Amino acid sequence: MSKKTTIRDLAQAAGVSVTTVSQILNGKGQRFSSETQQHVLKLQQQLNYVPDFNARNLIMKSSQSIGVLVPNIGNPFFSTFIKGVQTTARELKYIPLIFGANHDEKIESYYLEKMIERATGGMIIASASITTETIDSTLKKNEIPYLLMDQNPIVDGDRVQTNDILGGQLAAEHLIKLGHQKFVITMPNAPTANLLRRVEGFKLALTKNSISFEHAATIVYSPMTKAGGYQATKAVLASHATAVFAINDEMAIGLYKGMRQQNINVPTDISIIGYDNIDLDEYITPTLTTIQQPILEMGITATRLLVNRIKQPLIAPQVTELPVHLVERNSTAKPRS
């Protein structure tokens, strides 16, 4: 293996000083002749010299990176979100550093600290388990710009959100229109603010249609995963509801498995509506009726707002709300009469 080319090697080959090379490579070479500048840049190519970023960083005072903290990379919602972040970060000349912390507060703090050590320019936090204390003691203390996703309980700062109340309303109205009168909602027992807004919207639509939420709707608590949906099956069936509002698509997919094992047909025996519109929804049987969140666009917007904040730290708080809408497929139908 050949040795890594150093700035010294490059300076020697070009017959100039290390300082000259450093200034030219950092775009501050105006005082040198354009011949010298071209000569150094050409030799940099030939010798394949990659500036050491840690040294350059001390000069440039920015690492040109943004951190992204998600609960779970394996959830299709977050992998699509990350795709949006990656594409946009690259366009804006930032490197996204992705971390999945699995809702573990300790791991989240650990990753945040590591990112601060690396002089990360800013953070997108798509994890609801982050606490106000962590934000205060790490990000705010070190003046790191950050952006929160709508599931987050913390109120100040930039954020990207969707209209969860409308989402819940759309789900309920669709089921009511089909003729359903008895509902079950599956959701985690420590719901984040955005999930509570979905339930609020669901309730609102029932009230509008003169249906009492207290009498007509049961809530079944279970984790927001495929396994969680599967585990909720018995309680869902015990409620004698004719329609299920699964708080995300992963739970709906888990319910499919549970219903099949109990020989319950979706949608003729029970209707299921999900939330998110992950790409899988079109591939499962029956295809899943759901509320679409603009997931990719959420990643794109979050990245744009954060980079904007890094460049202009003093602008007013930025809040962007993206639309949601109903996607009708085959998992919902009229109740048996």
Added chain:
Amino acid sequence: MSKKTTIRDLAQAAGVSVTTVSQILNGKGQRFSSETQQHVLKLQQQLNYVPDFNARNLIMKSSQSIGVLVPNIGNPFFSTFIKGVQTTARELKYIPLIFGANHDEKIESYYLEKMIERATGGMIIASASITTETIDSTLKKNEIPYLLMDQNPIVDGDRVQTNDILGGQLAAEHLIKLGHQKFVITMPNAPTANLLRRVEGFKLALTKNSISFEHAATIVYSPMTKAGGYQATKAVLASHATAVFAINDEMAIGLYKGMRQQNINVPTDISIIGYDNIDLDEYITPTLTTIQQPILEMGITATRLLVNRIKQPLIAPQVTELPVHLVERNSTAKPRS
């Protein structure tokens, strides 16, 4: 917002020099009294001083990070792989930097260069589109340790692989045992080395059972995604095969959708076997028979080997092969007689 605490603030508060603080925080404070050391460390806590990593890095000569380059974070195979990498990296006190390059050579080179700039300790490359030229001109030139996954065409260096020939054999033997005589394999038209080995194993099992691969097996080329599997449906049906070997589970899930639209029942009309054993396989209808790859373990092993290589650059090439096995579920059955 309060200002970020600097090493100067900390030195002033402790009544010692910046050099003293620096040496103590970098574990080189033996020549100072233990009172001074404790005093500085305690004040570091109180003032919440996070050492600037870029400065420290120049002293420590290691960024304690590893890069991970995957084609697609959204593919459940890779998100599970990344989970294994993240857990193990954290245990070994390394930070994993995850990048998805979507098989785009330019983006791959871009990310590699960025990681070298950041003095990344080593790279796990799980992308088959990386070229020998890129490896030579970036990683080798800069003496960055790297580890390749088995799908990679490059032969030298450390690697983690699974026995793809055995995987192909297990798939074919399972179908032959059920009584199938006519097969179709769905795979991408520019297959990586490991996919070709799956086909080779499939052929081997046919030959062993006196079935001519040329007469009994058709290959349908399509992308290795859900959409690719779906698009392959017509060609698969045109082959009049009674069993499909989908080269990964995602393709099998796409085929499910295509078959359903054509009113073809899986498995009574046609058997489908996949490859990978992603967690979704248990949730779809019918549950998917597949070849299990130890995906999480691949991530764990890759990380261990790479960190080992970073710490001991001169050891002999490390190659680890992990086992595969058949998982029988409900998507395969006897052919109609």
